[in-house]
């Protein structure tokens with residue numbers, strides 16, 4: 419439709435050009451201007467030939483062939499018209515190239531849809547709704563999706579609490595960085611709210627990597643049509659760990675299908691190039707992001723794929739499909755699929771605080787770090803081996819952050835006294851390193867410091883470890899009364 423409209427608009431310009439060239443030949447010609455004019459005329463001839471090669475009927479009626487021979491000679495008006503005409507001809511050619519690419523994409527898309535359905539063992543119930551976006555529109559859509567879910571204030575509060583835990587630098591522009599990361603990397607994405615598959619317009623399906631990305635996104639369309647992605651706790655605001663686990667099912671499933679698609683369609687060399695380049699490209703853009711953001715973005719894909727591979731091993735894709743009815747509830751279940759597969763399933767222990775107000779103030783953040791978050795925290799402040807050991811044995815956690823007291827209360831529960839002690843030791847090390855308090859008081863299962871912040875860390879008989887961290891010592895009694 420767009421093309422036929424352009425087509426109708428053209429001949430008028432060329433008729434005008436013919437008239438100008440035919441009637442305004444000048445006697446005295448400036449050599450430089452004349453040269454530029456010649457070049458424009460030659461370019462015009464080439465562009466018209468290119469446009470006609472694609473559409474022989476284009477400009478056929480009423481167009482004067484002698485006009486573009488340049489015999490009319492140079493005139494400022496002729497220059498102006500030729501420049502404009504050439505720009506429009508180039509736009510027509512670019513538009514047709516894009517239309518051809520989109521048409522070619524359609525055929526390739528249908529073939530990828532067929533393969534994805536066959537691999538996943540699910541049929542598309544209705545045609546996939548494709549939307550093609552440019553880079554700016556992708557960023558706008560990503561930003562719009564984010565602000566539909568989280569307000570500016572929620573982003574701010576989230577950042578403040580994560581900074582208090584030691585997971586993000588204070589004042590980190592989380593929302594902006596997130597949009598940058600997603601907006602720049604995405605070749606395609608699926609939106610469970612609009613049920614549309616968005617593709618970046620320059621992501622040609624001639625490119626093997628883009629075909630692989632499409633196989634991944636088409637799996638999301640299948641998931642949505644069969645299981646309803648909106649029903650999953652992907653955007654739950656009070657339990658980041660549960661949201662990460664649900665995301666790991668969805669992304670892990672799609673990554674597993676994508677991997678199988680790659681194996682079926684690519685030579686070994688292409689496979690190697692594609693995997694290496696897709697990861698190095700993503701990693702480069704992720705490099706400058708804080709560890710927490712980086713690892714939580716990658717977690718659903720890498721760990722989720724391993725989790726889904728375990729389900730697949732236990733019962734093929736049917737087992738993966740069944741998981742949508744009872745999605746994994748913690749990153750611990752994703753990291754250790756046996757916790758999810760066990761009967762009864764090892765579910766997180768809920769931490770109940772009937773009233774979360776302290777000194778009459780409601781927390782600005784009430785959330786859960788989870789085993790993966792704890793691993794990231796200790797990897798950042800200590801080392802990866804200590805982190806993995808300290809985070810294992812996680813059974814539940816919950817934190818509250820109060821803006822007025824700049825106060826954090828974080829309660830964790832562990833499967834045994836030994837597991838609790840490992841976490842306690844790692845957190846104590848972190849606090850000592852982070853705050854360098856001058857005179858900390860330590861005893862078995864207890865760590866306390868009063869400067870520069872008021873810190874209390876203790877392990878209880880119930881395999882719990884409780885951290886209180888506040889900038890205002892007068893908040894301590896009220897905070898201690900909470901757990």
Ligand SMILES: [Zn+2]
Pocket residue numbers: 634635638668669672
């Ligand atoms: Zn995905």
